[in-house]
Amino acid sequence: MYQPKFTISNDILANIGLIEAAREVVKNAPLIPVYETRFVKDALVRTVHHGTHLEGNDLSLAEAKKIIEGENILAGKRDVQEVINYRNVLKYIDSLEREIKDGLQYNQTLLKKINQLVCDRIVPEGQVGFYRQGQVVLKDENTDEVVFRPPTAVEVPYLVEDYFDWLNSHEAKKLHPVLRAGISHYYIVAVHPFAEGNGRTARAFATLVLFTENYDIKKFFSLEEYFDKDAARYYAALTRADQQNINLAYRDLTFWLEYFSQAMAVELTRIKEQIKRLSLDVKIKSRVGLQIPLNERQIKLVEYLEENGSISTAEGRKIAAEYSDDTLVRDFNYFVGKGLVRKKGRTKAARYVLKQ
Secondary structure, three states: OOEEEEEOHHHHHHHHHHHHHHHHHHHOOOOHHHHHHHHHHHHHHHHHHEEEEEEOOOOEEEEEEHOOOOOOOOOOOOHHHHHHHHHHHHHHHOHHHHHHHOOOOOOHHHHHHHHHHHHHHOHHHHHOOOEEOOOOOOOOOOOOOEEEEEHHHHHHHHHHHHHHHHHOOOOHHHHHHHHHHHHHHHHHHHOOOOOHHHHHHHHHHHHHHHHHHHOHHHOOOOHHHHHHHHHHHHHHHHHHHHOOOOOOHHHHHHHHHHHHHHHHHHHHHHHHHHHHHHHHHHHHHHHOOOOOOOOHHHHHHHHHHHHHHEEHHHHHHHOOOOOOOHHHHHHHHHHHHOEEEEOOOOOOEEEEEEOO
């Protein structure tokens, strides 16, 4: 049975800490349903666009959105089909909700189904959702040098079965879901089991692992966007593991898992900050009946007010140390004028109390 080789480094621990902090904020954010729906739709569009763009699809984000929404656009047939297909992959993962609740077991049928959806109407029917029958290599487009040679076709079914035996094992389930998703992503890419669509299949399967193991984070995030915008480092991290040893079991995945967990930490932290800002806006509107424009400094001050109920100039100085007392007082007076706080006292020791 396959046993992945890696070390839980300080970077991985730090990234997991950021992921857990962001996950907690997102899960407990008091968002109204319309905002939640907006976040999910936005993440879906970004995932589909960047997941296909990363593989060379020429469509823009706006064009991908139109296709997802059912509009017809003037574009290459394959590019359009790739977007439709990846949207269908995400629909399929969503459709597994009941199986996930009942304790989904990972297997080759799931993997083949994802590839079938990824490659629908793109490759010959006999290759869609079937393991490749021949050797494939990836070459440098500039030098024509072979940069990646996956295992032979005859090895593929056994390697994939070996992997699922590990993924479903009691020992493997002790690992953090983010690590399990990252290892799944790498292994599928490294084995390259299909003639086409291995990258999209690997990323989609990693998403399935996260969703199955309670790390869907309300489906607000898109790892594909991070990978696409950081494509050079993404492929370099995969290649670094590939080049270590011809035998997958001997490859150290530490660097790849550092990169994968960093990608998730950065993406979830970005979503967390958006949600905190939106949640703060909702709280303010519920207090004063209107939206109040805030700059970054004022957001930090209001967050402190929400947590502590009141604030003084001295406390504000600790939050925004680079600003003068006069600037902070102007901010507090702005809050008073908007009906968000009331002032207690007249000296520099005055407190600004959040209105209930």
